[in-house]
Amino acid sequence: MAIEVRGEPTPNPNAMKFTANKVLFEGSGSASFKKGEATDHPLAKELLGLEGVDNIFGFQDFVTVNKEMDADWDSLLPKIEEAFGKVYD
Numbered sequence: 001m002a003i004e005v006r007g008e009p010t011p012n013p014n015a016m017k018f019t020a021n022k023v024l025f026e027g028s029g030s031a032s033f034k035k036g037e038a039t040d041h042p043l044a045k046e047l048l049g050l051e052g053v054d055n056i057f058g059f060q061d062f063v064t065v066n067k068e069m070d071a072d073w074d075s076l077l078p079k080i081e082e083a084f085g086k087v088y089d
Contacts, residue, residue, distance in 0.1 A: 003088035005081065014054075015066045016073065018080065022088065025058040032057050046083035052076050 004021040033044040034055045052071030057064045
């Protein structure tokens with residue numbers, strides 16, 4: 001089954017929440033990752049490798065992506081969707 005992801009805005013204009021139809025982060029705890037930090041989590045690695053992404057926060061079936069102030073959602077969103085596809089399709 002291909003992954004389905006729904007993006008939605010948050011009160012913070014520099015953050016968007018992406019909810020998937022499958023578990024993205026195992027376990028009962030949340031996970032936070034910052035650009036430049038080493039991680040072996042496949043989705044975190046893909047997202048943090050995107051120019052314009054500052055940090056991410058994940059829990060079970062969702063991830064919140066925080067962009068850098070000067071980054072543009074219009075250019076980031078297709079890259080974020082592509083990252084999900086690389087990891088989960």
